Amino acid sequence: MGISLSEHIIGIEDLCFSYSGQEVLHEINLTIERGDFVAVIGPNGGGKTTLIKLIIGLLKPTRGRITLGGKPHRANDIEIGYVPQQIDHNLNFPATALDIVLMGKHRSRRKFSFGNSKADRLDALTALEQMAMAKHAHRKITDLSGGQRQRVLIARALVTNPDLLIMDEPTASLDTKGQTDFYSLLTKLNERLTIFMVSHDLMTISSYAKSIACVNKRLHYHRMFTSSSELLEAFYACSVNEACPVENFIMPVNGDDGPDGGSND
Numbered sequence: 001m002g003i004s005l006s007e008h009i010i011g012i013e014d015l016c017f018s019y020s021g022q023e024v025l026h027e028i029n030l031t032i033e034r035g036d037f038v039a040v041i042g043p044n045g046g047g048k049t050t051l052i053k054l055i056i057g058l059l060k061p062t063r064g065r066i067t068l069g070g071k072p073h074r075a076n077d078i079e080i081g082y083v084p085q086q087i088d089h090n091l092n093f094p095a096t097a098l099d100i101v102l103m104g105k106h107r108s109r110r111k112f113s114f115g116n117s118k119a120d121r122l123d124a125l126t127a128l129e130q131m132a133m134a135k136h137a138h139r140k141i142t143d144l145s146g147g148q149r150q151r152v153l154i155a156r157a158l159v160t161n162p163d164l165l166i167m168d169e170p171t172a173s174l175d176t177k178g179q180t181d182f183y184s185l186l187t188k189l190n191e192r193l194t195i196f197m198v199s200h201d202l203m204t205i206s207s208y209a210k211s212i213a214c215v216n217k218r219l220h221y222h223r224m225f226t227s228s229s230e231l232l233e234a235f236y237a238c239s240v241n242e243a244c245p246v247e248n249f250i251m252p253v254n255g256d257d258g259p260d261g262g263s264n265d
Contacts, residue, residue: 007034008070009078009164009194010055015064017050024050028064028219034163037186037195039209041202046216048198049085052168055196056082068164081157081193083150083167097144097152098137101127104156127155130185146173154182158189165189167197183208 008031015028025047032038042048053059055066057073068076081104101124102116116124128134131151141149150173157165171179179201186195187208199205206212214220 042215081162
């Protein structure tokens with residue numbers, strides 16, 4: 001059964017964030033509905049990863065606020081699955097693929113508990129199966145390839161059946177077939193959860209995403225767009241103070257002559 005689009009799962013109001021006095025994000029306003037699949041694009045250093053860390057609570061805003069399901073971080077009951085950019089040296093310890101996925105179970109609990117139940121292990125194996133990694137469940141993470149490690153991290157994010165799946169360049173280590181299979185999986189997952197995904201591969205993700213967020217210090221949000229190489233070239237050519245040129249390529253909605261009015265400056 002599908003999920004309702006009537007509820008907001010992410011709400012961001014007048015968000016600003018600075019590192020050591022240097023502003024990275026400026027006056028971000030964004031509302032994401034349940035069931036959306038948001039492609040987050042932008043130049044390196046534009047603030048995409050910082051925005052993700054703010055949403056999941058790893059960083060605190062300099063100004064403004066973020067709500068999940070209409071509530072602040074400490075009060076909400078939204079289950080988040082998070083796939084960070086792969087950093088190999090963080091995985092160089094003696095743990096199996098199954099151990100890594102089971103860590104997702106520990107992270108979701110309010111209190112830490114030792115050991116894992118049979119149900120936990122079954123959930124972990126099911127998540128690995130979704131990523132075609134069940135046969136590697138008992139292999140050491142250090143013995144896996146970069147693409148296989150990334151699949152394990154994605155399985156860890158899925159093991160708690162999250163309401164919201166947030167991913168930062170999750171396909172970077174996957175080969176062409178792996179990426180195709182991965183996007184097919186995301187299409188199925190999007191029937192029951194919301195996806196917020198950073199990607200540089202706009203031409204591919206535009207075939208699957210329902211909306212696009214362009215982040216370059218400021219944020220421009222569009223509910224509909226076309227898959228054109230000109231779209232990508234135009235965005236990367238813009239400065240942080242210009243109107244978002246992606247609007248020139250938004251498909252008209254409901255017979256309108258202009259773009260969907262989804263720009264947040």
